[in-house]
Amino acid sequence: MxxxxxxxxxxxxxxxxxxxxxxxxxxxxxxxxxxxxxxxxxxxxxxxxxEDDSDLLSTTAAAKLARCSPTTIRRMCAKGDLKYENVNKKILINKEHLLSYLDSDEIIDLSDxxxxxxxxxxxxxxxxxxxxxxxxxxxxxxxxxxxxxxxxxxxxxxxxxxxxxxxxxxxxIHTANNLINKKIIRKNNGFGSTGK
The missing domain is CATH 2.70.40.10 (Deoxyuridine triphosphatase (dUTPase))
Structure with a gap:
């Protein structure tokens, strides 16, 4: 929800x-x-x-759950492999998404x-x-x-x-399931922030 x-x-x-x-x-x-x-x-x-009602984790807590370093978690966020939010300049990881990523080894978008x-x-x-x-x-x-x-x-x-x-x-939004997702990292400024 x-x-x-x-x-x-x-x-x-x-x-x-x-x-x-x-x-x-x-x-x-x-x-x-x-x-x-x-x-x-x-x-x-x-x-x-x-806002997703699922829990948000600090990079340290996410790293413990994933059995890796916080640096690895931050790198995964930067690459677009994990859903996260910036709250007061802190990266918070979507727990539900992290668990699905660890289970399946691929990204599953559970959100509407x-x-x-x-x-x-x-x-x-x-x-x-x-x-x-x-x-x-x-x-x-x-x-x-x-x-x-x-x-x-x-x-x-x-x-x-x-x-x-x-x-x-x-x-x-309804998206076509036969198109690839380039997973471009969006910038905050919008108006062409995903490239030309």
Missing amino acids: QSIKIINTSNNEVFYATEKSAGFDIAANENVLLLPLQVKKIKTGLFWKI KFELQIRPRSSSLLKEKLHIQLGTIDPDYTGEICIIVQNLSFKPKLIFKGERIAQGVISN
């Missing part, structure tokens, strides 16, 4: 407008001037985290997969002449959620801090 959390480091309210809303509103966390046809990335102060979709608000293009780029935030992305916006009008547009500019929809 997993819990999905939106972590809000801004002063903006993050909410679902109605009980049946599919998307939650996302606001700008900075003032941004967009010239005609200009494209900019706007910060939101939001992060997302998918989710994405956070970035979508425009209904009024963005019609009223504001702003194009909001559709986007996918992958479950292993740990950086700040940003919105790519283009001004489609012939006048400069000022987006104010706190102005709602997009919406986020959390959705299940």
Whole structure:
């Protein structure tokens, strides 16, 4: 079982407008001037985290369980062989994943997969002449959620801090089972962090 959390480091309210809303509103966390046809990335102060209810182990505890050194565990994490989280600059290993790795000698992903979709608000293009780029935030992305916006009008547009500019929809991911997984180590900055 997993819990999905939106972590809000801004002063903006993050909410679902109605009980049946599919998307939650996302606001700008900075003032941004967009010239005609200009494209900019706007910060939101939001992060997302998918938490597994399974136990997390320190590298030392994981090393004892795996009968190896903590250095070997850290190396396995760096290579993408083990699931882990960075919590207060400490690497914590997913115990369930470590056990399945030790048992089968291959990686088994036991978790459900989710994405956070970035979508425009209904009024963005019609009223504001702003194009909001559709986007996918992958479950292993740990950086700040940003919105790519283009001004489609012939006048400069000022987006104010706190102005709602997009919406986020959390959705299940279904992946093709005949494609390889290159196991690229993702960087925090997103926007091309897995390569060109």
